Amino acid sequence: MVNKTHTAVIAAHADGRVLSETWDLVAFALQLNGGRPENIEILVLGDNIDRLAEEIAGKSGIDVRAIFCTGLTGYSSEVYLSVLARELEKQADLAYVCAPHNSQGMDYAPALAARFGAACISGVNGIFLEEGTFFFQKDIYGGKIKANMVSHTATTVLTIQSGVFKLDPERQASPGGVVRTDARFAIDRTRFLGVRKGGGDCAGIAEARVVVAAGRGIGELENMEIIHRLAELFPKSAVAGTRIVCDQGWLPYNRQVGVTGMTVAPDLYVACGISGASQHVMGMRGAGFVVAINTDRQAAMFNEADICIVEDITTFIPLLLEIYQQQYNDNAVPQAPGNDTSGG
């Protein structure tokens, strides 16, 4: 195989702000390049990107190619694909394209890989080098197992899970240079009609000190009752759930924790019948103390827990409540006002 060396990082930004994913990508690209900023270039696409490009070059210490797409408001798969394909084709020694594993990167990166005939490895959350070959790690089977992947193609497209690779805040780097180019593009077949804002009301979950969260393991709507009762044991508690629980209508969507829901950091997170898929876990990693209850001893959620209990939640939680009544209820105090365990 030709020894290609160049790494392209595709910056992620929205609403005129650099998204934190961009710094994660920089950290990853540096790791891929043995810590050296040479041979890495960060591509920024958009309309008004002067300030973004300067900020990225300044903080990362890596050269930036600012690709001005006049009139491009926000993200567009059609534009990202055509412009990136054209820009990256110019790069003869392109080894890696690093994109965020978010709503943007997951949208364009696989299509870009298909266009280049390049291997695509998505949701990368680990990397190691063995005998000159890079192994890229990703979650499979809901996070229960990690796969070590290798690429066979000269160019490889990677989407990087956010929050895993972290740019050293102490890192001293002289700012990278900024090269400006204009890209012509046509939006043919996809018309952007704007963004519908959501996610305002988070049902008090963000402020809760204890979050009791239900997963599909709860089995049916009727069993949500025991989740609410469990939450009532704790002052300043709230009930939340996984996406599947919200999809089922067992909880409203403003109680969903995860990448497409809320991020919470309570003192205590009790995960009841939750498998521990990264999309969920990323919403609760900041919790102080984590208890997981699951019938499957090998559930990924146990890797994210301080205390692991292998039990059926539908029988274990009622038993726990009963024992609490017997042993603790005497010194139970009235609940603090503003307590939210009501559910929906």
Next chain:
Amino acid sequence: MKILVCAKFVPDTDHLIIKESEGGKAVIGDLSEYRMNRFDEFAVEEAVRIKEQSGGVIVDVLTVGPEPSKDVLRRAMGMGADNGIHLAVRGEQYLSPMVVAAGIADYAREKDYNLILTGAMSEDMMNGQVGPMVASFSGLPCATQVILLRLSSGRRNDQSEENPDASSDWVAVYVEREIEGGNREMLEIDLPAVIAVQTGINEPRYPSLSNLLRANKQEIETIALGGDNSVLKAPEDLVSTIVPPKMRAGRHVEGSAAEKAEQLLLILHDKALIK
């Protein structure tokens, strides 16, 4: 109007047993229980709803995999899909999303599908790649993580007089795709297009008995993946699997259920999390 839905047969992760061997290498035990990828249930449901809302819609469902994968086609037909197509592969080898997508795009070529639906991701491999790759190979526009889909009729109105099918008016699809922070991007995309749907877009139904009986009698079109075309070589490989590292203490509380409950209450009490 013709819709192609891609559906994958996946092992049930809850029942997947990891036999850990030395050095954290994960050896996967028997994968006895398989089912339709959950994301794809939403894709099948969406197609069937379109069919029910309008005449003249045909829903084909396609799967790539070894022989038993056919079950997923029967289930989709039980939900109301018209035809099943099985792109057969041998054994349990690693199936690259690129190879799967190329096979799907090959099959779909010259079949005039107006809409190709996939799920947002397969639960076993967690890639989220096949949809956008099919679009790329087919030269079609694509949207992923779609949580709302409405077909819109429009500019080609002149055709509707000759053709009584309401569905033949459809020239575009309005979609909302989930982005971060609970927000949604609103897009209008010209047909034909590839749409990868997110869970929650609808409520998938259970297969009906009458549909299942029909599906059991119906022939399933079976074609070897890649066919006589040069088979695309997998551009990447899954070399080995490991047990994920523990991110926290991960202390297992053991004993009878009651003992576990008592211990848990004690731990929470000691940490002043309960009174």
